[in-house]
Amino acid sequence: MNQRAKASVAIPTMTFLGVDRxxxxxxxxxxGMTDRSYLPKAEDPRSDWVASVAAPSFRLLARQGIRVENFCTIGTGTGLDALAAIEIFRPGKVGITDIHADVIEQAQHNILENTLPDYPLHLLAGTGDLLSPMTRSDVSFDLIYENLPNIPADEELRLEEGQNSSTFIASREEALPAFVSQYLISLHYLAIEQAYPMLNHGGRVLSSIGARIPLDIILKLSRSLGYDSSLLLYTWKVQSEPEDVIGGYAAWEKQGLGPFRFYPVKALHNAFGPRAYVDGTDDARDIDHYLSYYELSAVEAYEALRAGQSIGHTVAMLESVKP
Known part of the structure; x- marks a missing residue:
């Protein structure tokens, strides 16, 4: 059933995306948003994935002189990530995918309505799993972006309801490497795998990953698939939906997966200081070393959360470049 937009949110472009006029x-x-749309955090950009992770990463690439003529985002939600890419990279072609038809319909509307009328945009929009909607086009991409959920849903959770699919995922039938299953990063792995034949030479995938797992495991994701792998950006967030997310990781940790890593927010503040993020793998490792003294497992983090402590996690932007 098609769900029309139930509400709308206003985003101030310059301050939210960190761009000039x-x-x-x-x-x-x-x-506009549907019931399934993940709500952008307009009042708190520091807690928003696009504002605090995607847009700064796009700006870093643009400053490096990376040209993006064809851009694609997987699981676009409201389309805000695509709008950020349009402003920062000025691509001619933009692809968006999501698993919900109503979300894609609304995202397509959002992008077209918020792009300036004289901007020459060719928008490709498709509903389906990961990059499958884009296989029906003959476009290859310079940059594919993904920020996908990780936690397997239990049998009682209905992924089609509300924003559940922003946090939880259905079980997968594909054969996966053991380290991928151990650390609950199946969608990231599959997206990077699917992206390889759809990228131009020298094209890249940016994977926004909650770094609740070791950095070497994150880097291994794309190296194991034939990419050159590095960390473009490293930052942190207060854990959103903490009961569901930390509780979900704790449940799987008790079954032998992970372990997963969380931190007291105070430790994250101290580690990063006034910096919104650090860039590069070496600086990320330095931050990681400092934080190792304050690390909490998912089970410990959930106990601390229930005791009233504010819990956060680091975020890595994995850059996977096709040789």
Whole structure:
């Protein structure tokens, strides 16, 4: 059943995306949402994935002179990630996918309505699993972005209801390497795997990953699939939906998966100081070493959360470049 937009949120482009006066998208983005849309955190950009992770990563690549003529995002939600890419990279073609038809319909509307009328945009929108909707086109991409969920849903959870699919995933039938299953990173692995034949030479995948797992495991994700692998950006977030997310990781940790890593928010503040993020693998490792003294397992983090402590985690932007 098609669910029309139930609400809208206004996003101030310059402050939220960290850009100068917009030239490709509107000064204020008005984004409609369905019941399944993940709500952008307009009042708290530091806690928003696009504002604090995707947009800074796009800006870093742009400053490095990386040209992106064809861009794709997997699991776009409201389309805010695509709008950020449009403003920062100015691609001619943009692909968006999501597993829910109503989400894609609304995201397509959001992108077209918030892109300036004279911007020459060719938008490809498709519903389906990961990159499968894009296989029906003949477009290859310079950059594919993904920020996918990790926690396997239990039998009682209905992924089609509300925003459940933003946090939880259905079981997969594909054969996966043991380390991928151990650390609950199956969708990241599959997205990076599917992306390889769809990338231009020198193209890249950016994977926004909650770094609740060792950095070497994150880097191994794309190295095991033939990419050159590095960390573009390393930052942190207060854990959103903490009961569901930390509780979900704790449940799987008790079954022998992981272990997973969380930190007191105070430790994260101290580790990063005034910096919103650090860039590069070496600086990320330095931060990781400092935080190792404050690390909590998922079970310990859940106990601390129930005791009233504020819990967060680091975030890695994995850059996987096709040789």
């Amino acid at each position: 917009p030239a490709a998208i509107k000064d204020t983005l008005l984004l």
